[in-house]
Amino acid sequence: MPRLPAYVIALLTALALLAAATTAPAQQTPPQLPHPPGQGEPSAAPGPPTPQPGPSLLPAPSPEASPAASPSSPSTPAATPGTGSSGGLLPVAPEAKPAIVRFTGQLLDVRNGYVYFTTADAFKASPALRIVDLDTGGPTKLVPAPPVYARATLEAASGAIVELALTRRKLATDAAYQQAYAQAHAYAIHGSPTVVAPELLHGQRLTGRPVAVTFYVQVPPTTPFSDSVYITTDASGWVANAMKMDRVDALHYRLTRTYASGSKFAYRYTRGTWTSVEVGEDGLQDDPHEFFVPEVDAKRLDNTVYRWSDQNPTQQQVGPDSIPTPFNPNPFGNLPSAIKNPGIPPASPTPRP
Amino acid sequence: MLASFRCADAAPTTSLDLHADRVVFYSNRYIVTGEGHVRVRLSDGTVLTSDLFTMDLKLNRYLLAGNVHIDGDDVHEIGAGFAGYPDLDRSYFLSASGSPDKWTYFGLDFAHPQKGRAQPGDAYFIPDLSQERPYIIASSATILPKTNVEFRASRLYVLGVFIPTGKWVQTFSANPNYAQNAFAGASFDIGLPYNGSAHAISALHLRYTGMNKFFLSFDQHFVWGRDYIVFSVNPLTNEERQFNLIGYKRISPKMEIRLFTQESTAQHGIYQPEVASAYENLSYVFAAKHSAVTLTADNYNTSLLQYPEASTLNDQRSYDHPDDALIAWTGRNTPVTKYTPVNFRLRSGYGIAHDGYHCGKPNILSGCLEDPDRGYVLDYFGLDRTRVPTIWQHFVGFTLYTSSLPLDSNNSLHLNLILDKQRQWFSLPHSIDTTTTTVSLSKLYTRKLAFVGAYSVTQLGDYYGARQLEFYPAYVPDFGGISYPGFAAFRGFSTTRALAGSAVVTPNEYFNYAFTLRRNRDFPVPIPGLFGNAPWQMTNEVRFRIAKQILVDVTRTDYFNFGGYAPQFNVQFGP
Numbered sequence: 001m002p003r004l005p006a007y008v009i010a011l012l013t014a015l016a017l018l019a020a021a022t023t024a025p026a027q028q029t030p031p032q033l034p035h036p037p038g039q040g041e042p043s044a045a046p047g048p049p050t051p052q053p054g055p056s057l058l059p060a061p062s063p064e065a066s067p068a069a070s071p072s073s074p075s076t077p078a079a080t081p082g083t084g085s086s087g088g089l090l091p092v093a094p095e096a097k098p099a100i101v102r103f104t105g106q107l108l109d110v111r112n113g114y115v116y117f118t119t120a121d122a123f124k125a126s127p128a129l130r131i132v133d134l135d136t137g138g139p140t141k142l143v144p145a146p147p148v149y150a151r152a153t154l155e156a157a158s159g160a161i162v163e164l165a166l167t168r169r170k171l172a173t174d175a176a177y178q179q180a181y182a183q184a185h186a187y188a189i190h191g192s193p194t195v196v197a198p199e200l201l202h203g204q205r206l207t208g209r210p211v212a213v214t215f216y217v218q219v220p221p222t223t224p225f226s227d228s229v230y231i232t233t234d235a236s237g238w239v240a241n242a243m244k245m246d247r248v249d250a251l252h253y254r255l256t257r258t259y260a261s262g263s264k265f266a267y268r269y270t271r272g273t274w275t276s277v278e279v280g281e282d283g284l285q286d287d288p289h290e291f292f293v294p295e296v297d298a299k300r301l302d303n304t305v306y307r308w309s310d311q312n313p314t315q316q317q318v319g320p321d322s323i324p325t326p327f328n329p330n331p332f333g334n335l336p337s338a339i340k341n342p343g344i345p346p347a348s349p350t351p352r353p
Numbered sequence: 354m355l356a357s358f359r360c361a362d363a364a365p366t367t368s369l370d371l372h373a374d375r376v377v378f379y380s381n382r383y384i385v386t387g388e389g390h391v392r393v394r395l396s397d398g399t400v401l402t403s404d405l406f407t408m409d410l411k412l413n414r415y416l417l418a419g420n421v422h423i424d425g426d427d428v429h430e431i432g433a434g435f436a437g438y439p440d441l442d443r444s445y446f447l448s449a450s451g452s453p454d455k456w457t458y459f460g461l462d463f464a465h466p467q468k469g470r471a472q473p474g475d476a477y478f479i480p481d482l483s484q485e486r487p488y489i490i491a492s493s494a495t496i497l498p499k500t501n502v503e504f505r506a507s508r509l510y511v512l513g514v515f516i517p518t519g520k521w522v523q524t525f526s527a528n529p530n531y532a533q534n535a536f537a538g539a540s541f542d543i544g545l546p547y548n549g550s551a552h553a554i555s556a557l558h559l560r561y562t563g564m565n566k567f568f569l570s571f572d573q574h575f576v577w578g579r580d581y582i583v584f585s586v587n588p589l590t591n592e593e594r595q596f597n598l599i600g601y602k603r604i605s606p607k608m609e610i611r612l613f614t615q616e617s618t619a620q621h622g623i624y625q626p627e628v629a630s631a632y633e634n635l636s637y638v639f640a641a642k643h644s645a646v647t648l649t650a651d652n653y654n655t656s657l658l659q660y661p662e663a664s665t666l667n668d669q670r671s672y673d674h675p676d677d678a679l680i681a682w683t684g685r686n687t688p689v690t691k692y693t694p695v696n697f698r699l700r701s702g703y704g705i706a707h708d709g710y711h712c713g714k715p716n717i718l719s720g721c722l723e724d725p726d727r728g729y730v731l732d733y734f735g736l737d738r739t740r741v742p743t744i745w746q747h748f749v750g751f752t753l754y755t756s757s758l759p760l761d762s763n764n765s766l767h768l769n770l771i772l773d774k775q776r777q778w779f780s781l782p783h784s785i786d787t788t789t790t791t792v793s794l795s796k797l798y799t800r801k802l803a804f805v806g807a808y809s810v811t812q813l814g815d816y817y818g819a820r821q822l823e824f825y826p827a828y829v830p831d832f833g834g835i836s837y838p839g840f841a842a843f844r845g846f847s848t849t850r851a852l853a854g855s856a857v858v859t860p861n862e863y864f865n866y867a868f869t870l871r872r873n874r875d876f877p878v879p880i881p882g883l884f885g886n887a888p889w890q891m892t893n894e895v896r897f898r899i900a901k902q903i904l905v906d907v908t909r910t911d912y913f914n915f916g917g918y919a920p921q922f923n924v925q926f927g928p
Contacts, residue, residue, distance in 0.1 A: 191453055
């Protein structure tokens, strides 16, 4: 890129200064966080959580508590955009750095002359580092330790943070975060040269966006018409009747729930109890279904229940609630015995339920 | 560069022993935090200290943030953050002993940090829990990754207050066998899991039933992957109690065995019971290609105690010991032809039932005096009272059904036809035929509104041939002063016709309403509380969510013309 003339840089600097003077400190709406678990539904649980395909210094997809920088304060004399150092996030003019960079983030530690943020970035701390209250600008009793948030003021000339304004309030980030971060990141301290971690290369970016997941299941034709079908999941503590499905027709049920992308959960179909849980086509107890919510708008899961565990050929139910009586060829159950064998007391013992 | 990568020398930690000023569990997020003077001991003895600890139990990753110290046999390091990823067998460390640097540990090998290795972008992020309410507050906890957390000196949030619970084990395993239940049903049940390990959980349950009122029960789970044992005592605090045990073992990839045993007793405390009976069910399943072979056996002991003295007139124990066994085969769903949407499934089986014990010494109340054969037989056959100690049977059955047949171009109207038929032959001899025919029509108007209507006919026939009238003579029962003359025409053949319709409204995922109306026409006529179905049955069910983790299910079923008007009301709280 050709070097800009000095008068152009001066003009850009003046414009940037004017813009900065009219810009309030970043207090924006936080980005949408991954859908919290609960509500009897599977929760976000990716296995290797959100591994990044590249160097870890890039801001993570879930920008919770990430540093958000704003160009200098109104008194900042020069706010010429600096070198875009982080992944080409912004086309900024080269060789022009603001005298002061302010950015926000969640503190990890302040130790041995460095300030650490939860993004894993560390910055030099000025020997005269001031710790103040974010709201009052005065002294604070807060200690610069997690989970405190801070607005850092970084002096470009020394590359050190000269002030930390602390608060327990979450400092939000916004779309301008990427731009501001690029400026702040230029001053981060790098340790050993970054080398590739193979175990992180195959991850996918997951934003936690809401995904409409539709469960669609075919049940055995022997499923009683009056019975309900449920989904039980590990996130609902495997309560057998956690999520009731809607009947579509005699053989199909469905249920639509919204999950965050990246959610991972296990589930099984039941008829409301663990004695009436699905079993495989070969009659064996299968492992639970597992599902990982991808980064899509909607997803449909088609499953087939081949048989229920309580529907063996003899239709006897075995379990704490239902004790089969010894085989008795009287097919009419509770019919008075006198109908079939007048005058004869019932012969078969029946254990107490 | 690749040559510098090393394989893990050790497995990830199998436990985290957490101590802090305040340990908190947030149930909505499955996150455990530790605040102030955090001390975490890993399974290899390495001790980590910091200002803050968080662990996402579902993500299976944890973080120590601020003033981090690693102290072990081979390591003494200071850092700003330590992120453990057991699933990756990696731990990520933000070193602060000198110039900031990023280190990676393989497994539990803290003596050989890999410097500069790329780390997950959110490794040191602290979850925002500002909008979450603590569910458990404790002073310490032992976390077994992917299994459970044992909180000590814990307080549990219940209806706005924190109730001291001592120890509390919170299970979050993806293994459903921790949820196997060995209890009989109850109107109310809340578990108090007080002890746990990697393969076991012990719990007390506060339960309520109409008969026993409030009482305590106990259950113990042992889980090893697919295999499990569940033992329960229910009720624990009442004299009449059940001891149940369920066991499951996957013997091989193609075979499993399941055992259910129950001992019912009446006893004071742990003294010898006055009454004790037992039941065992053993089931083997052999997997065939797309089909299953099941071998089941039942055994009954109606009294486990010695014979009473004949003079004990109040003793109503009977002594019987019947057994039965059945081997059955169930086939796969098979299309009749490749071009028709009609499928079938076959089944067949062969079984035996036998009773070889006698009821004991003659006793007036046990019935032995009036019926000296009692206990020796499963049945009396015919008017000549032929004794039948052993019955053999075999059966064949099939289910014929259509796939869902679309009746309109929008694919919203479907027709289903299902026919199920079975014949059982007995050694007595007689045979039983069961035929169920169901026609159903379903209509989806939108994703939020669905209608289903079904007409079902079930025919049950007990065939004795020329001796039919001997076994089903004309008889008019009288119950509660009500005579049922329709039974005079009953000859062992019953028919149940049911017409049912239901509408389901699901405006969103937090609300569901279902209305079902059912009309039953039975022959012989139903006897309330004894036999048959209510002529009219109406069910209203509403499910809605009142909190993130509390779902309310309100069901009311009204029975009409069945011993008068009999409503049944049920409220259930669930996750």
